[in-house]
Amino acid sequence: MARIRRLTCLDIPKIEKMIEYLDNKDNYKFTQALKNEAMTLLHTMLPLKYKFLPESYVLCEGKEILGLITVIPTMGNPFKINISRLIFGNNYYDAGKQLVEFVIARFGAKGATSFCVTVDQSHDELLHLFSDGCGFRHCSYENLWKIENFKPENVHAANFRPCQNSDAKQVSRLFNGELKSLFRPSLERNKNEYKEPFFTGLTNFYKNRYVLEEPQKKRIIAYLSITTTDNINFILDLSVNEGYNLSYDEILYFAMKEISMRKTEFYAFIKHKQYTKTADDFEVYLKSRGFNCIQTQHVLVKDFYKPVKQTENAFQVFLFSDNKVSAN
Numbered sequence: 001m002a003r004i005r006r007l008t009c010l011d012i013p014k015i016e017k018m019i020e021y022l023d024n025k026d027n028y029k030f031t032q033a034l035k036n037e038a039m040t041l042l043h044t045m046l047p048l049k050y051k052f053l054p055e056s057y058v059l060c061e062g063k064e065i066l067g068l069i070t071v072i073p074t075m076g077n078p079f080k081i082n083i084s085r086l087i088f089g090n091n092y093y094d095a096g097k098q099l100v101e102f103v104i105a106r107f108g109a110k111g112a113t114s115f116c117v118t119v120d121q122s123h124d125e126l127l128h129l130f131s132d133g134c135g136f137r138h139c140s141y142e143n144l145w146k147i148e149n150f151k152p153e154n155v156h157a158a159n160f161r162p163c164q165n166s167d168a169k170q171v172s173r174l175f176n177g178e179l180k181s182l183f184r185p186s187l188e189r190n191k192n193e194y195k196e197p198f199f200t201g202l203t204n205f206y207k208n209r210y211v212l213e214e215p216q217k218k219r220i221i222a223y224l225s226i227t228t229t230d231n232i233n234f235i236l237d238l239s240v241n242e243g244y245n246l247s248y249d250e251i252l253y254f255a256m257k258e259i260s261m262r263k264t265e266f267y268a269f270i271k272h273k274q275y276t277k278t279a280d281d282f283e284v285y286l287k288s289r290g291f292n293c294i295q296t297q298h299v300l301v302k303d304f305y306k307p308v309k310q311t312e313n314a315f316q317v318f319l320f321s322d323n324k325v326s327a328n
Contacts, residue, residue, distance in 0.1 A: 002066065002095075004102045007056040009038045014065045015058075018087060029230070037070070048110040051078045052197060056085070057102060059095050066092065069099035071107065076192035081107050083117040086126075093129050100134045104302065114186070118142060118297040127298060136300040139186055140275035144235070144295040145286050147268040150252060157254035158247070160224060163209035168194040170220040171211065175239045183275040186301045194223075205229045208258065212251075214244070222246060226255060234259050236270040242277050248285045275299070 016031055034056060043053050051073045059067040067088035074080040083103065088095040104115055117136065119126050130136040163171065168191040176188045194209075205227055212222035221241040228234045236255050240246050252270070259266055270291070272282060286293075 002059055002061040002098070004057050004059050004099065006041070006044055007034065007038050007058050007068065009035065011058055011065060012038065015068060015087070018065070018068075048073070048078055048107065048112065054084065057099065059088075059099055059102075067095040067099050069096075069103055071103050074193060075197045076195055077190055079111055079113045081112050081115045083115065093125065093133070096126075096129055097133045100130065104134070113303070115302040117300050119300060121296045121298060127300075130300050134302070136302045137186070139183055139299045139301050140273075142297050142299055143272040143274065143283075143293050144297075145270050145272055145291040146294050147236075147252065147256070147270055147291055149290065150256060152249040152253055155247070155249045155253050157257055158212055158222070158250040160210035160212050160222075160251075160254050163194070163211045163223065165195045167211050167220060168192065171223045171239070174220055174223055174241060178239055178242060178276045178278060180275055180277060186303055187275060187299075206231070210254075210258075212246075222251065224251065224255060226258060231263065232265075233267050233269065236268065238270070238282075239276070240278055248282070269294070 012031060012035055015034060016027070019027055019030060033054070037054050037056050040053055043051065044055060052075065054070050054072045056068055056070040058065050068085065069083065069087075070085035072082045072084050074082060081103070083100070086096055086099065088099070107115075115136070117130060119130065121141075127138075131138060171194040172189050172191040175194075176184065179187055196209075206229075207225055207227045210224045210226075211220045212224075213219060214221050221244050223239040225237045226234055227237070236252070238251065240251075256268060259268060270286070272286060272293075273279060276282075
């Protein structure tokens, strides 16, 4: 009889066999992350409002592992749950469905208000699993563009400063105000999501945050984050007030300078959120600079807990949010 339980250290060798076709670097990073999670059993005992680390669960039948799922509470808002990994047997989607339903039931019972996952557009059957099978709603898209040959002429770096916790309220208003109205109920962020996490050193990523102010009014008109999990690949995430004629060249020039101060060799990517008011103009700019869109992901959200009925073998691995490059 199949059952779902918390990942343990004894499961790691079996998981390694399931993902052995990944290249050595990805395989190592994946298993190291799972080992770290398996060692934090005390974290599972915390109330949901105090959770901040990833948790993984496995679907077992006897001694065989049929699948694995990993969830991560949103920093600053642990009631918003992100599904970050899913592994299950090829053509055995019922295993994936059981795992998704399990985390919705488990964390929904603890008070979670929403569940989110980003799925690569090439995974059609997986999209059906979440939308048709588990009741997730398609919101919008996020694209990842690779920054290459960025050499603007006669450009000064934008005058960003480090973001502080006291800026969190203004930054959340900036982000929410720039969402297209259709997506605001599902994608709004509260101020705590922009505060420095208390347990920053225990997270599996490193993030630098900056804000740009209007000089006269001290009003925040742009927010920039630079995130990395491996100190090689860096993802830029930008929110800007559409009412100001800000130079994307100056913003990217600032970001690239900040990264180059720490690393001489690196890869930089920028996130393009299609659910914002500035999405169309930003896409025009990215194309004009000759950057390449290397990834498009569907943003799927389940805003409430609702159990679904269950229906009805190489392994497939889906790493949400950090496909192609590693970042949160």
